[in-house]
Each structure stands twice: as structure tokens, then as C-alpha cells.
Amino acid sequence: MNSFFRYARRSFSSSAKAYPKTFDKILIANRGEISRRVIKTCRKMGIQTVCVYSDADRHSMFVREADESYRIGPPPTNKSYLDMNKIMEVVTKTGAQAVHPGYGFLSENKLFQKMLADNDVSFIGPPGPAITAMGDKLQSKLLAEKAKVSMVPGYLGAIKNDKEVIKISNEIGYPVMIKASAGGGGKGMRTAYNDKEAVEGFRLSKQEALAAFGDDTIIIEKYIEEPRHIEFQLLGDQHGNYVYLPERECSVQRRNQKVIEEAPSMLLDPETRHKMGTQAVDLARACGYYSTGTVEFLVDKNLGFYFLEMNTRLQVEHPITEEITGVDLVEEMIKIAAGHPLDFTQDDIKINGHSIEMRVYAEDPSRNFLPSIGFLKKYQEPTKHENIRIDTGVQEGSEISMYYDPMISKTITWGQTRDEALELMKEALNEYVIEGVVDNCGFGLSICNNEAFAKGVYDTSFIPTYYPEGFHGETLTADDHHIIAITASQLKNIHESENASLGFTPKSFEKIFVTIDDTDYQVDVNPLTQEYTVGVVGEDETTTISMKDFSYKHNVLVNFRTKEKEHGRRDHTLQFTGVSNELDYNWVYKGTRLATRVYEENQFSLKKHMAPPKVIDYGKVVMAPMPGAIIAVSVKVGDTVEIGQELLTMEAMKMQNLIKSERSGVISAINIKEGDAVPVDAVLIELE
Template structure:
């Protein structure tokens, strides 16, 4: 077995590989850019090597720098993680020439299946159903438009060497095909050093289901069931689960056997994933093969009990698989939510900054389920603009899908993140969405259910009453604290009243509280009575309460006259007032936000790539105004209405913060 492994990656996947290596007694070497010198994966590894400036194309994807780090550290093998150099045949070639083991497939398999154009041709030759498209190289935007017209809109423009949603665009017309081609080409060049683009028919209402395969160099190959990855936005997965709520055993077996046959056809070794598009009749079509470890591999590990990273290391060491297809079962259900540094209230645009608070739920058992959190950050760490915005993968397991889902809800409510925009509220909303609960999902779920973007969660009456009762009980605890303090200072004791008004989400509840040593009984004006228990004390940022025996987890912040409460995806201002104060509050004027209707504001921290207009230009609704790049993604900002450009406040090359004014209109 290897004595030392270098991880040619960063973030949570580097940390994930280090954990398994430590379990196996193998020393680890981390590589890091200047931006990552204090990163968690650097702290966890036994050794660390600095490899260059923050941009990935000057550090993490520079083969010569990684090879020098291998030489300097004496590592015998390299795990590439995902992204970066994980599917680069030149990197595998360089490792082979240096006599260093690659913890991944052979170069030939990477070339055959890692390149999406080549893989589709091979799949078609092997008799595998593939999505209609044009697999040749496309020279320019006009050719892209012509091909798109021939295939028929909508089409998907994809980077041949792409992955993780980078270099992908959906086009519904000629203009979008023209713009999408250039943006996809630019993103592909920046992310993968390969700007080749291909086009295929975009299948509407599909499900995205993938098969995990594992092969060794002794002719053995197995599949480890499937993962449902249909909850996506911008072609990037957000929620995954295993198994799929859609597949039956016959379809699972057919997909699994086809995936293994495809892997064996290219002499594949190591872990890999064959992705399929599946329609409503369970017809499945080969999409691509990822010749690496997938981001969502933890859900497969949770339902099979197989450590995929350990298997990859053992296969790279020349060992034969000790697991047969008959050994692979499905134990329970697992769900993964990807925590992104993105602001869901701003159309999921990237957010950067310092994590002033980062407290994931405790890993291990939670009720009848299990919680796992794969992460690469820590409290006080910096979220950089240079890399992918994913900062953690929260996974839960349960005996059934319902149990895994309820464990996930409680885990999301317990996850504390402050200092940056993040998608925790959105994830909580998805977990409570009737369509997701039923399993009736497609890759169009987010577009269909949130067509105007995510604007928060409106909680139902029953949940609001539970939160109102809990906040009334918490307020009583805070009032007792304040009364004792005032009694100490003023030498008298202030009596805490029983009658209160709780105002939240535009609803008002009059309640009375009868407290004892065990908790509080809260009675509403309509006579409904609930029992509230919990150990919250003033200053706690997390309240684990029970309302009539039902668990209720609240993230708690202080505001004037009450609490900021976040639960189940909702962000609430909860005012708890005496009856007289509640009456007076009705007469308080509401503060109006400033008028920014004649400004184009930067929606995310990023770099201005292009300005499409000049001062004095007339613009039409929907016209492209500028392009801003953030976290390896290009974002085209468009005019919301007709107008005339009055002033440009930024130009190409400028770095902007959120809400910086890019241009003003008359």
C-alpha cells in the first residue's frame, strides 16, 4: 500500500480524501494557492505545498506545478478529486511518466469517456441510445446558430471537457445560441483550458439519474445503484438522493448493466459515473461518463456502506475488488443538499466574504437518522471569488425516504452560517415542497416552481402558531432575565406579565403564558393551548424546542422588541409585545427602501468582463448591458426596461462589490 498520497485539489473534496487516507494509515500532502494558505484541507494534511497565485489557471490546473509538488513531497500516488485536473489525460500521462500512481482511470479511458464528444460517438457505436446532437467541432457563433436550427430549439451548448455546470448554456432561439456559444467557450477556456463546444437537443421534462460504477484492473466491474440528481439550477446539481424514488428494480438493473458494459468497453478502472436522462416512461439515454469521483458520492456510500475513496486507492494499488454485484444492496435512503455561497434572494448569484459564524449540525445520529457533513471551510475562514461556491455537502440517512427527509429538515434548521449569502433557506424550502416530497421531480423543477426566483418561504398557519408559541415562551425567559437585572440595579423586582402579542409574517396572535419548572403552556385567543418545552437561554443562537411534543429548531437573532427567527426556509421578524405596545405599534410608519430603478447595480462580487453600451446609448428591454464574471461563471446583465445610458461608473477589468453602481440611466 502507498505510504504517501498527494491530493491535487482543494476544499471539501480534498478534506474528504484526507479522512479516508488517515483511516487507512496513509500520509497526505495538500497543495494550495496563495488564497488557500489557511484553508481547512491544508490544516488537515500531514504536509502542504504552495503552488501559486489564487487563479486556478495559475495554480491548481498547472500540471508542472503539481508535478513539482509531487517530486518535492515524495508522494507515491495522486488523488485528483473532481474538477481541476481530474479528467485531464495529459496529467495522467505525466504521472505515468514519473512513475506515480494515478488514483483514477487509465489515460485511455479518460480520453475516450472524459471528452464528451468522443464518449457520445463511442456510446452510439456501442448501440447505446444517445440524445440527438452535433458532435463535431463548432468554429464560431454563426455555425452554432445554424446547427441549433437544424437540431431544433431548445438546444444545450456544452463544453467538451466540461463538468460541474461550467461551460453549459440552454438556448431557446438564435440570439441565445449566439450569446451562449461565446459564454460557454469563455467559461470552458477559463475552467478547463479547453474551449471546444458541442450542441445537443435539450430534452424537456427529463430526470437526471446516474449509475455509480467501480472497476478494477483484473476484469471485475460492478454498479453501486443509482443517484437521482434532478434538482438542478444553471445545469448544476443542488439536491441528490439515493436511491431514486422513480426507478423500479428492472430499470435499475438494465441501467446498471449497461453502465458497467460501457465502462468495460474502454478498459475502465477505479470509480466512475455513467449519467443518463430518463423520461417519464423510464426510457433512458446515455448523457456522459464522468471518469472521476462525483460530488454526490456520499449518498451512495450511505446506502451501500462502501467507502468509494478507499476502493479507488486500493484499485490504484493494483488490488482486485473484494465486492461482488451480489454484495451491493440498498440499505435505507440518503439525501444530499449542497450548501453554496450564493444568495438565493438574488437569483443565486455568488457571495464572497468571511464566515463570521459556521456551525454545522453535529455529525452522527440525529433522532432515528444519521447526519454527515462534508466540508472544506471553518468559522472565520474566507470564501474566495476564485473558486466554486460550494462550501459543504449536508447528507442525511434514514430507514425510509420520509425519515431521511425529516432528518434533513432538522439538520438544515440546525446549520448556522453567517457573514455571506447562502442557499440554506432555499434548500429548506425544497425539502418541504409537495413535489419533492412526492418524488415527482424533473430537471425543470426549479425553473417551474420558482419562475420569478426565490423570494423566501411563507409558512403555513400551523407552523406559524408553533413558532409564535415558542417565541412567547422564549420572550418570557428573556423578560425574567431583564427583570432580575433591573431588580439588582434598582433594588426592586419587576413582575413579568402573562399576556402578550406575537406578530410575525403579517399575522398577530394574542397569547397568555402559564409557566412551570418543566416549560410553558401557551394559550391563544381562540382557546387553543400548546405546551412548549426547551432549554433556550438569552444569547443562544440556536433554540431546540418542542411544541406539543413536536421538535422545532429555530435559529435565533435579537431585534428590537423580539427575535429574528429562521426556520424551515423562512426568515421572520417576530415581535413579542405587551398588549399596549402592540396597540401603539399599529401607528408606527414603515420605512421605505431607496429608489434604485434608474441604476444598474452589480448583483454579486465579481470582475467586469465587458461593457456592451456607451453613454448616451438608447437601450431596449432585455438588451445585454455588460458581463460580470464571478466564481468562474459569466453573468450577462440585461436592461429591465427601455431607457438611455446617462453615466458609466465601471469598465472592463474593474472589480466590483455587491450593489456597486455599474451604470446610471436618465
């Protein structure tokens, strides 16, 4: 590996390196994780940073970390992060010489670029004409064709009527993809396998496109089966030098939203990589591109590749490329914007190891990936490991608000081999403590454990194939239950000894009962040998497990090692998320949340006399996500509601929050009225 690049891997700090003169002060027109990411590089390069923030981000980490921060408006994006005039005001006021737009928001907005240019402020990103050219699907295709980039067979032109649809579809050959020229994010897209579906898809896409983008231009192209989404990161300077960086494989997607990305791809060989990279560079050159950009390809199983689109910004998943190449992309962007030439060539770029990124989101994989908003009551990043990188904009106590993308962090791991990176990812996700919102760590863990994924054999249909109904948590085996039962026993004894400081002598229970999923387990503890004998109550069969090196960190993470006849030595990580009602022990194990009930002998013998617990079907109720006041109720009993339909408005933490339905159904009860103050988790509305 080229020692010149080694400095940048894992940490972006390089004290020895001298940076060419770029800017003195940069304004970052973004928020959260990406703002922090840019600040980090600016610090390294000795550049001052200015951040802008909305009211909702008042206490965010990036606001505190920037050298200067300015409020630009209320939480809604169109009044803050998308308000060019307000941002421009801050630029003028602070004397920032350049603006880094991050991703999203104003990163691909030509008006903003023009405004900056008019005021003599540099835009850290690609030139305006290139953004315009690549922003439109149809235009970018025409440009790509001119640059001799390998294209999906299709018809590059607006399609007018049903007849034409059938004619063109047959020319291309089924299956075909019908999509809106202005589209994105899966809207206005249809697959058709025959004439009938093609006509139908054409009509529907046209309607959708008109509604979503105000433009009903429709294009048709070949639908590629078993496609993999592979993209190339480009770097180009203003002097016509270009390099491509090794590819990112982003096939693990749900509804065109990337979940796990890795670099490099398991599929490509050096030859294909070179071919694809060269074409990507050709395309960039054709549109006079500079700064960072990403050319996306679809690759079929025979290594045939087809140009998809070009993203004219720094992408969310850029860290994995940085991890395997050692290039700091933000640094390069800044240098390029200041007019410096690239100081390395294509030959300097080598692939070093393997990197995987998981986007940790506050969303519920069991409820259609609905965003989950709230405060991070507990937030503990995985144990520091030099090969785990967490890019985040939040910390414990932060709020995941309804106004912005509910991303918690990007968890990136690196290893010499893919297996090493994957193992590290599993470890990281297992140890990731997130309380207060629902997260997708368990989902990520499940993907990492998937056999097809582990082998690297997957395509864009991975999630629809393996998780057609979403992810509802792993089914835990009896063996898993045993591990939970012995951990619960150990903790129960620890707690009991802590409690007994007065009045009651410290107790160490030798018999503890643990109820997991309606099964009662009896655990016999031998305190001297730390051996646990676990068995289902009423059954003869028992397992003896001996426990070693028990540790309990941050009040959450439980680590220990076991020795069993059946499995030998094993390491375990559990998250113990607290006790409720004295007896309910809550856990996150293997990415799955579960509640157990832990009894001592006396309590267990009396259990049969207790009232059975009330079962709330959480799928059928709407609960208050936070304490607040009800401003308006938009539905009434008997109404039929659809997923995403607005149910009520709640005011909490000075903000109005829309509570939407997470499932469709008929409303059977409304437990609140306007003006009511409700505590968190109060059942507001019940569905049939």
C-alpha cells in the same frame, strides 16, 4: 445485507480491517471538503497526506488536518490549484508517491497526468486515454455506440450548414437538442421544436460554442421530454474487473447544476437497473477504463434510457452511493491506483436503504442563485445524528471567498426508507445554522416539502416548473406567526430576567406585542401554566397554545413542543438569530428569514409616535459585503448595467474583490469614491 460491507456505512473507520499495501504518502491536489474527505480515508488506511493550498485557504480545515501542507500561490486558481508545475514541485519535495486530484481542478487534465507519469508518480484516477476519450462529447458518443450503449437518436457528426440542420432534425424528429460538441454546463445548448427554431438555435449555439470553448463543432440529437438524470457509479481495477454501484438520481437541477441527489432512484426497477449498469460497464471496458467513473443517462418516463456522458472522476455526490452500498469509494480508488484488484464482485453489491444529499451552498435563491461571499459568523451543523453525514470544508469563522466554489457542505442523510431519509433531511436543514452568508437551506427545505418531490415523481424540469422565479422564502401562515409570536414572548421574558441583575427588578411580562410582517399580535402569557393566548391586536379571535420543553441551544436553536386545540401536539424548531436595536428579533423559520419587533406594553403604546422605519429595497442597492477600501469604481451615475456587470473593486482582507451587479438597471447614485473606506453593509451604489 452483506456483513462485509456493513463496516463502512456511516463511518469510514474500521479498526479491524487490514488494508493492502498501497502508498505511504499521497498528495491531494484539491481543497476544501474533498481534500478532507480524502484525508479521512487516508488516515484510516494509514497513509500520510500532503495538502497544497493557496493564500485564501491558509486557515482552512484541510490544511490543518493534513500531515503536511504547502503553500502553492495566490488565490486565483490558475496561479495555485491549476498550476501543475507548482504542485509537481511539492510532490517532488515531499516524496509523495501518488496524487489524488479530487474533483474539478486537475482531475481530468491529461497534461498533469503525463507530468506525473514522467516523474513516476501514480495518479489516483482513470487512465489518461480514457479521460481523453470521454472528455469529448462527440468522441465519447462514437465510442459508446461501438460499445452498444443505448444512445439518444441523433446525428453523430459535425453539422455544417442550415440545410443540413433542417434535414437532420427532421430525420430525428422534433423536438431536437442542438449542442456544442465541446460543451458543458449548458453553454451552447438549444432546444428546437420546428425548422425555424432549429436554424436559429444552430447559429446561436455555434457562436456561443466558439466564444466559450474555441470550437464551434455542433451536434444534433433527440430532445427527450420529461427526462430524468440518472447516473451509475462504476468501479474498475487495472485487471479488467468491473462493478457498477446502484444509481444516483440527480434530476433536481438548476441550469445543469445539481441541487439534491438521491440514491437509489425511485423510477428504476431491478431489471432496468441491471440493463443500465451493464451497459455502463461495457462502455468502461471499451475505453480501457479503471478507477471510479460515472456514466450519466437520461431516462424517460417509459424507462427508455439514453447515454449522456461519462464523468471520469470522483463526483461531488459520491457519498450517497457510499451510504447505500457501504463501499468507500476513495479507498477503492487508492487501492486500484496501487494495482490491487477489486475484492468484491457485482453480486456483493446490494442496496441498503435510501440516501439523499443536499448541496448546501452560499448562494441566494432569490437573486438568481448568485454566490454570497463572506465569513461564516455563525455555523452550527445539524445536531449529531448517526444517519446525518456532513461533508464540509468549513467551520465557524471560515470565509466563503469569491475565488472558489461557494459550497458550504454536502448534507447527506440515510434512512431505511426514502421517507425516513427525507424526514431526516428536513430536520437537518431546519437546524442548520448559517449566519454571515446567504444560504440555500430554505430552498432545499422547500424542495423536500414539495409534494411531487416527496412522491419521487419529478424530472429535470423540476426547478424551472416549481420555482420559475427562483425561491423567495416560504409564505408564512397565521399559524406560523403565532408560533413565532409565542417564541418571541418567551425569549423576551428570558432576556428581561437576565438583564435585571441590578437596579430593575426582574420582570416577567404578561402582555407582549409582536409585529410580524406589519401585523401586530398580542400575546398574553400565563407564566404559571406556560399558556400563551395569541391574537391580532384589535381583533377578538385568539388562539391558546401551551408550550412545553422549551430549549435554547448555542444561542440560536429554539426547540419546544406545543399543544393546541386545532393541531394537537407538535414539535417546533426555530432559529433565533439575535436582537438588533434592542427590539428587533430576527429569525429563520421554515428556511425563511424574517425580522419581528417585540414590544412590552409601554413600548407598544408609544409605538405610534415613533418615526416609521426607513425601508431599504435591498434589490436596488449594492452593499459592501465586508469592510474594506474602494479601489476603483467602474461605473458612473446614469449608466445602464446588466446582471453580473462589474461595478467596483474593493480591497478587503488583503484581497481585491470585484463587486458585480445583481440586477440590471440604471445607476441612480454612487455613494462612494475611490479610496473610501467603507464598513460592512454600507450602501455603495443605488439603482433606479
